[in-house]
Amino acid sequence: MSNPRLQKRRENLIRRLLIVIILFMSLPLGLAGCSGSRETNDHAADRGTLDLRNWSFEEDGAISLDGEWAFFPRQLLAPEQLSAQRGGEHYVNVPKSWNSYPKGYGLSDGQGYATYRLKIRIDPTKKVLAIRVPNIYSAYTMWINGEMLASKGKVGTSEELSQADQYPVVVAFKADTDELDLVVQVSNFQHRKGGIWVDFKLGESGTLFRMQNWSAAQDMSILGSLLIIGIYHIGLYAFRRQEKFTIHFGLLCLIIALRAGVTGDSYLLQIFPISWEMGLKLGYISLPLCAISGYLYVFQLFPQDGSKKAIKWVMGIGLLLTLIVVMFPAIVYSQILLLFQSFVLVVGLYSLVVLVAARVNRREGATFVLAGMAVFVMTVLNDVLFYNEWLVYTQLVPLGLFFFILMQSFIISTRFSSALRKGELVSNQLRELNTHLEERIEERTDTLKKTNQTLEKANRELGRMETSRRHFMTNISHDLRTPITLLQGYLEAIQDGVVNTEEQRQRYVRMMLGKVSGLERLIRDLFELSKLEAGQLRFDKASVCLSAWMEQLCEQYEIDVRSAGLALDCTFIHGEEDAVQVDPQQIKLQLDLPRMDQVIANLVYNAIKHTQAGGRITLTFSYSHLTKEVLLHVTDSGIGIEAEHLPFIFDRFYKKEMSRNSAEGSSGLGLAIAKEIIEAHGGKIGASSEPGRSTTIWLSLPASQNEKGVKNSLIQPV
Structure with missing residues (x-):
């Protein structure tokens, strides 16, 4: 299989190569802009004359013949005719098409003919110079010092008399004079633009031929x-x-x-x-x-x-x-x-x-x-x-x-x-599969055994769930049928005249109302539990200070606990793993307080009902740095819960005598609802017990620590 790290390294290398190539491609534009500006500003023709007497072709290289050239529109003049010409010229920028020249002497539609002339002053040299003639649209003839050196196509004064042809050429000539008289006749009747609109280059013949060869290569x-x-x-x-x-x-x-x-x-x-x-x-x-x-x-x-x-x-x-x-x-x-x-x-x-x-x-x-x-x-x-x-x-x-x-x-x-890597990978996998086939069969056999064990365990769980479902149906049938039967009996007694006095009728009505209230509680709890399990119940959570929550819980249940003849303790303890003791005021929880009060009330009142007078109920709070959660233990000194019932006390309608869901008037759903509410807060709930001595219901809730502390009020802004 391919190595992800190696693949990532290969992709990074390709990206770097891509950046280098783009920069390399952008370099010619930058260099062209720099070189072009220097030549244009320092050595440009002025009114048909270009002075290059301080230009060294050997050291400075070739130069573009840009600037103002003499321009004779609608005239095809040979060098000897130009020598006798007096006036009639205009000065135009070269390179530039004659379409863009002023209307007085330009050829705005591109069609026509004209003569260009440039005088170049140089230091006489015995070396051979050369001129690179660009593409000129669409036919031209060029002379230097009266000698015709280049011609492409056929220059003429009409479309019938002219013929288009072009490609750049380099022509060499002797430069043993102090002035070069460059004359170019141009005609164009075949293209949208005419004239010289790409620059000429002048330099030593060797330099220009090397440039031409390099360009050709x-x-x-x-x-x-x-x-x-x-x-x-x-x-x-x-x-x-x-x-x-x-x-x-x-x-x-x-x-x-x-x-x-x-x-x-x-x-x-x-x-x-x-x-x-x-x-x-x-x-x-x-x-x-x-x-x-x-x-x-x-x-x-x-x-x-x-x-x-x-x-x-x-x-x-x-x-x-x-x-x-x-x-x-x-x-x-x-x-x-x-x-x-x-x-x-x-x-x-x-x-x-x-x-x-x-x-x-x-x-x-x-x-x-x-x-x-x-x-x-x-x-x-x-x-x-x-x-x-x-x-x-x-x-x-x-x-x-x-x-x-x-x-x-x-x-x-x-x-x-x-595609090749995938093919090689498949080939290697086939080779490895053939080599280690027996080992793979053994591994697959072990995997199948483990899968069978998992399926057996799942089957046992399904059996337990089916048993629980049957118990659930039996319990709910009993819990609904019993109060309905009693109601029916009370009503029949009233109908048959058994109840004669007003006092008896009032007592029977109170008993019926009690049974109806029980049924209402049962239906309400079932409805709430169903919404909790379906995730349809909305929780409005707020930031709660642990210290304030502890104080509020102690005040809320102290009177009820003491009225039952019991003692109530609320304490905060530090965990053994905590290297630094933390103040409860620094701990915040995200709670839906009404729902959480519903959970705590169920736990406390269950503890009260199953603890004899003179006993004690303890609410113990702690904070774990490792798990970032608050732990709450509700401990009583009551009758306890037998070990065989302990795993099922959070199930629906589990109302064995020691299960904490069997209190009089209970629907058998309180702890199941409490479990759903705690899990909706991202927490956990569990129980431990010593039969005959004590029972502890514990729950954990996610929390965070504020180093600066929080105000000692119950609800804090989120």
Whole structure:
């Protein structure tokens, strides 16, 4: 069997690993914010010129070419034309799409063409420099010092004359001059946004190529991992179709891999002959398909916490968005990118709600899925900000989804590991069972013998209870029949004229009233006992000081005891185990005083009836530190109770001559009622006796000790 302590330690280790991974995933955002602010504030282009003469590419590394660039709207100017150009330029912030430029020279609908220019002053160097050109929507041509170094797609002045194409490139050039003249022609008639809205980077060629290689290695690692994980889990589903979540998980991995391959550096577009339009369609289609497969995966993992109705909505909206991408060109569906992002975000947030419910309900693996989904939703928010130019950083959805998948790998591994552990456990148990079969048979035989003994004992108890029931029925029949018979006799005597005088009639009426009162007491006691046993009688408990209760009991019964020719003693004694003597004023009990007075009255008046004149009745109180309870002994010097009757004195209608339930006028239920009341207070009651010498009825009640003491009054506030 598995060790609970080892299992708990394993869970704690996984949680710590999860926290470390989340912190690691959050680090790029923090570093990007720090580095971005330093470059923007200290080295930014001003009115088309960027001064980098005090910048060391060897020591300081690469730098983003951010700031004010010269912008020539609706003009495609070559470097030689710009040399002869005088005026007509505007200065715009780069990176930023030309949709957001002022109306006077901006292209608010994203469609059009323009020329960008930036002059960069540097210290001449013999080292080779390079520029990393980002994705520019949707075609461009770039010159440095009049030399064309990069071109993607076909720049044109209309949709018919232009052709879209893009993926980032790094181009190297000589930097043996003190100024670099960077000219970029851009045209866009295929996408919702145009212009340069991702930053250029300038640095030593070795540095930029290393950065490009490192970025490619990271992206290809993510892409390869997604493909392997996706194919693996689709294979799991093929062999075990009961685990439906594996097929959705595998499809999610493949869809994410597809999106990672056609966005960013667009490796699939570089490797395979895929057109720009097809690549963009694949990227957009992946968004709703990711939402569909992601929610289906979460639902299959935790169907008790998800909603089947939500599946219809998610699939309906997702397929509708997919159909729009398939049927319309990029210029149409790219205009509603925010709708795609909102759909993914809403589905992600609803999935978070489902996962929180699963975590609250302690579903297996809910913590891992919740952490992965939370990071994914954060990256979706980042991408919404990035694509709408509210945050200029980079897209992080592939990274966030990769982390989400990593978390899912944990849960799937945990489930399969749990299944393997259970299989190993069953195998070990079978092996142990085969090895120790004889010992187990012997143990089972001993267990059966003990069970038989228990059943025999229970059978004896049932027999005793059946005997008690018969006695009960006999006694109640006798106790009801006797006074009824007498009443009938009295009434017949009056009817037959036996009773002639007024004095006789009054005496007979008094006797009948006495019998009726006895019957009323019997019925009342039976009714009360039934309510006590059914737990239907309400107890109004209050905080009672032991010292005040003792004083009240002594005063209440002293006159009756002395009137019977007996002596009454009330004492408080300290227990032998008490190292420190406690004052009764420091002890509190929770009592329903009227019910408790009913119990004490029954015990005291029983003692009075069975004690001859000149005897003594003693109420002895004590407090036990060990059990936290008050003990009360009611002791008399009367005739006592024989040992054979002692175990039954708290039973209903047990009225043997020495049982304390046989006093004249008694219903035989007093001690049974007293026992129910004491047990309702959480206490116990019992008896001991020496026939011919004394009888003691004892009871214990829960109590507490107040170190500061309590006021010497009977009832204290609770």
